[in-house]
Amino acid sequence: MSGRIRVLLADDEHLIRGAVAALLSYEDDLLVVAEAASGPEALAMARAHRPDVAVLDLQMPGGMDGVAVAAALRSELPVCRTMIVTSHGRPGHLKRALVAGVRGFVPKTVSAQRLAEIIRSVHAGGRYVDPELAADAISAGDSPLTAREAEVLELAADGAPIAEVARRASLSPGTVRNYLSSATAKLSADNRHTAVRIARERGWV
Amino acid sequence: MVSLTGWWHRRSDPARIELYTRSSFYFFALSEMAVLGGSLASGVTSAGPRLGLLGLAAVHAALCAVLQARGLDWLLGRRERPVRLLAAVATLSVGGAAAALALRSGSSLLHGVDVSVLVVGLFAYGLGAMVLGIRGTRPMLYGVLGAAVGMGAVCALLGLPGPTVAGFAAAVLVASGVMVLTSGCSVWLLSVVWELDAARELQSQLAVAEERLRFGRDLHDVMGRNLAVIALKSELAVQLARRGRPEAVEQMIEVQRIARESQHEVREVVRGYRRADLAVELAGALSVLHAAGIDGTAEGDDGSALPPEIQAALGWVVREATTNVLRHSEARSCVIRLSTGPSAVLSIDNDGVPEPAGSGISGSGLNGLRERLATLGGTLDAESRAGAFHLTAGVPLPRPEVPATVAQQSGPVV
Numbered sequence: 001m002s003g004r005i006r007v008l009l010a011d012d013e014h015l016i017r018g019a020v021a022a023l024l025s026y027e028d029d030l031l032v033v034a035e036a037a038s039g040p041e042a043l044a045m046a047r048a049h050r051p052d053v054a055v056l057d058l059q060m061p062g063g064m065d066g067v068a069v070a071a072a073l074r075s076e077l078p079v080c081r082t083m084i085v086t087s088h089g090r091p092g093h094l095k096r097a098l099v100a101g102v103r104g105f106v107p108k109t110v111s112a113q114r115l116a117e118i119i120r121s122v123h124a125g126g127r128y129v130d131p132e133l134a135a136d137a138i139s140a141g142d143s144p145l146t147a148r149e150a151e152v153l154e155l156a157a158d159g160a161p162i163a164e165v166a167r168r169a170s171l172s173p174g175t176v177r178n179y180l181s182s183a184t185a186k187l188s189a190d191n192r193h194t195a196v197r198i199a200r201e202r203g204w205v
Numbered sequence: 206m207v208s209l210t211g212w213w214h215r216r217s218d219p220a221r222i223e224l225y226t227r228s229s230f231y232f233f234a235l236s237e238m239a240v241l242g243g244s245l246a247s248g249v250t251s252a253g254p255r256l257g258l259l260g261l262a263a264v265h266a267a268l269c270a271v272l273q274a275r276g277l278d279w280l281l282g283r284r285e286r287p288v289r290l291l292a293a294v295a296t297l298s299v300g301g302a303a304a305a306l307a308l309r310s311g312s313s314l315l316h317g318v319d320v321s322v323l324v325v326g327l328f329a330y331g332l333g334a335m336v337l338g339i340r341g342t343r344p345m346l347y348g349v350l351g352a353a354v355g356m357g358a359v360c361a362l363l364g365l366p367g368p369t370v371a372g373f374a375a376a377v378l379v380a381s382g383v384m385v386l387t388s389g390c391s392v393w394l395l396s397v398v399w400e401l402d403a404a405r406e407l408q409s410q411l412a413v414a415e416e417r418l419r420f421g422r423d424l425h426d427v428m429g430r431n432l433a434v435i436a437l438k439s440e441l442a443v444q445l446a447r448r449g450r451p452e453a454v455e456q457m458i459e460v461q462r463i464a465r466e467s468q469h470e471v472r473e474v475v476r477g478y479r480r481a482d483l484a485v486e487l488a489g490a491l492s493v494l495h496a497a498g499i500d501g502t503a504e505g506d507d508g509s510a511l512p513p514e515i516q517a518a519l520g521w522v523v524r525e526a527t528t529n530v531l532r533h534s535e536a537r538s539c540v541i542r543l544s545t546g547p548s549a550v551l552s553i554d555n556d557g558v559p560e561p562a563g564s565g566i567s568g569s570g571l572n573g574l575r576e577r578l579a580t581l582g583g584t585l586d587a588e589s590r591a592g593a594f595h596l597t598a599g600v601p602l603p604r605p606e607v608p609a610t611v612a613q614q615s616g617p618v619v
Contacts, residue, residue: 095496098531109468111461127497127532131570132472134493134528139520141485142492158417159410181215193409197416202485 004031005123008051010042010069011085012060016108020055023112030116039064043072051080053119055104058086058093067093071100081122085110086133092150092204094129094137104128143204149183152176154205157196219395219402226395227277230337230388234270237330238263244322254308258323261301265327268294269334273388276337280392281399291338298331303359325376328352333384337392345385353378423474431467435460483508483516483523487541490527497531499555500538506545515600518577519543519551522585522598525570526553529594548583548601556593574598 007030011017014037021032034049036042039062046054046069054073056066064072070082083104084097097105103122106115107130118128145153156165162180166173180192189195199205216224241262245255272294275287305320305327332352336345357374365373438460445453484507494501508516523541530536536557543551575585583600 095493098493098496098498107468109465111465129528129531131525131528132469134531135524136472136475137493138489138524138527139486140489141482142488157413159413178215191406191409193406193413196413200416 004029005053005119006031006033006049006051007119008032008034008036008042008046008049008054008080010036010039010045010054010060010066011057012037013057020112020115024116024119026112027116030119038062039066039069042066042069043076046073046077046080050077053081053083053123055083055085055115055119058084058097067096067100067102070097070102074101083119083122083128085115092137092143092147094133096147105133106130107133140202140204143199143202144186145183145199145204149179149186150199150205152179153183153192153196153199156180156192157200157205159193217402219398222398223277223281223395226391227274229391230273230277231270233273233330233333233388234266237266237269237326241266241323241326241330244319244326258305258308258320261297261304262323262327265294265297265301265331268297269330272334273337276334277392277395280337280340280396287338291335294331294335298327299355299359302327302356303363306359306363306365321373321376324356324373325380328356328377329380329384332381333388336385336388342389345389349378349381349385352381420474424471427470427474428467431463431470435463435467438463483511483520483543486520486523487543490523490541493527494530494539499530499536499557502538502540504540504542506543506549508543508545508549511545511549512603515549515581515602518581518583518600519549519598521577522551522574522596523553525574526555526596529570530555530557545602547604548599550597550599552595552597554593554595 007024009017009021009024009032011020017035017037021035024030024032033051034045036045037060039060041062042054042056042060043064054069056069058066060066060069066084066086070084073080073082081103082101083106084093084102085106085108086093087108094105104118104127106118106128110118110130121128143150152165152169152171155168156162156176160168162173162176165180166176169176171179180195183199184190184192184195187195187198189198196205213221242259245258245262268290272287272290275284275290278284279286302324305323309320332348335348339345339348353374356377357370360370360373438456442453442456442460445456487503487507491501491503508519511519526541527539530539530553536555539553539555541551541553543549571585571587578585578598578600581600583598586595586597588595
């Protein structure tokens with residue numbers, strides 16, 4: 001223990017995870033106690049190793065993304081502070097992360113040295129939100145779309161027919177049609193393509 | 206309410222018009238029953254033949270309704286042409302009319318019952334339905350003429366007098382002409398509406414594709430060069446490192462810098478596709494604050510009437526200030542107030558700034574904002590007192606009748 005901050009790293013790209021772990025190991029006050037490549041694995045590792053700070057990649061396989069892991073950790077392991085690392089700042093994610101009690105929201109391009117500073121600050125009870133990612137989320141306004149509507153709309157973004165969207169979303173065509181029509185109505189668009197464009201312009205998908 | 210009207214609201218406009226058209230065709234079938242049934246009510250005769258003719262009309266009307274539904278599907282390209290139904294309706298129309306005429310002339314069963322409406326109706330309604338199994342106006346015209354000639358031929362075969370033959374032929378010509386025109390126009394209107402809808406859909410898809418191309422091009426412009434430089438510099442660093450040369454470090458520092466810049470530029474490209482809108486920024490700021498458990502409120506104007514460049518500048522202030530509030534988990538509340546008069550004044554107060562005062566917005570962030578506002582003749586004031594942080598941005602508004610250059614010289618308002 002020796003007063004070092006115990007860190008869990010979760011990222012499905014092992015090249016990045018390995019590099020970050022190697023770089024963090026040069027920081028004397030940090031100790032990477034566990035690494036994980038998926039959401040469920042991250043949760044299991046956190047249960048086993050009880051880290052002080054969990055640094056979670058936003059997009060991970062296994063049915064649980066970083067925010068879902070953070071939400072689970074908040075109830076299971078409240079002493080563990082959570083941080084999200086992401087390569088793209090889709091506006092909805094920051095809000096979801098904040099609601100899940102995430103204390104740090106950092107772009108993947110952050111240097112390891114800076115990441116170490118942020119881990120320390122988050123461990124000390126601070127909150128860090130990358131200004132650029134926050135600016136993206138703020139300038140996107142308040143999206144009227146539900147997460148499901150945004151997801152289906154995004155799957156339809158390339159002009160795919162409903163049947164194809166349904167296949168991608170693993171939903172029935174009727175359900176997809178309902179989501180698309182409610183999203184289209186909420187955005188006051190003529191059709192789903194216009195809805196996609198509006199949502200894109202505002203950064204909601 | 207929603208579930209009551211949902212079946213209608215969920216339909217697109219063309220789908221609604223199709224529903225309306227289909228209902229009208231079903232109404233045709235009902236009207237056929239009413240008209241033909243009504244015409245058989247007069248006169249005295251035994252129930253047998255009358256019921257037989259009524260049954261004939263009912264079967265004919267039902268077949269016509271099915272043919273119309275299937276024919277419409279065929280015309281809209283959703284199923285095979287209903288050939289057998291077409292043949293069935295044609296046979297029933299001609300055969301039914303011939304049988305009714307034969308009963309009328311050849312036996313005493315139908316005393317006083319006027320079958321002429323039935324005869325003409327079977328032809329007219331039948332043809333009105335068969336039109337949905339035909340494409341093009343010329344075949345429809347031939348159909349009408351053929352029906353009139355066929356009617357005449359049937360009458361002549363039954364040995365009816367000349368004027369009666371001509372009368373029946375003329376009646377069929379007019380009645381089926383009207384029916385064919387009505388059905389044909391409905392179908393034509395419906396197919397035009399669907400075609401327009403398909404064209405609109407295609408147009409939107411093209412717009413999506415075009416936008417994707419434009420986006421891809423922009424992204425490539427930004428990223429292509431940077432990635433090439435990164436690849437080259439990394440390779441150089443590898444070679445240098447293999448030879449144990451310390452310059453490898455310099456090269457990798459460069460790679461690091463370029464990678465980070467690229468990220469920034471990509472974000473700029475994405476952001477370039479959005480327009481500045483202060484009301485949207487305010488709504489976004491409040492929703493993000495709310496997500497972080499901070500009580501955020503906006504008061505006064507929403508800024509949607511302000512000139513775009515002022516909205517953009519104040520939007521930046523909102524973003525910076527909100528990000529700042531987010532960074533301090535101590536903040537519990539944040540009030541954003543916008544007032545417009547001779548100048549637009551945006552003030553943002555929050556209660557969570559830790560010591561020292563200067564660490565609110567970093568010095569460079571504050572200066573950046575100040576410079577941006579200064580180009581519009583505006584000012585920025587930041588102060589921290591009693592554990593609260595106040596940020597006030599003021600931008601003079603150009604008066605409508607005064608050119609913007611003059612308005613910019615009016616005194617900055619705080």
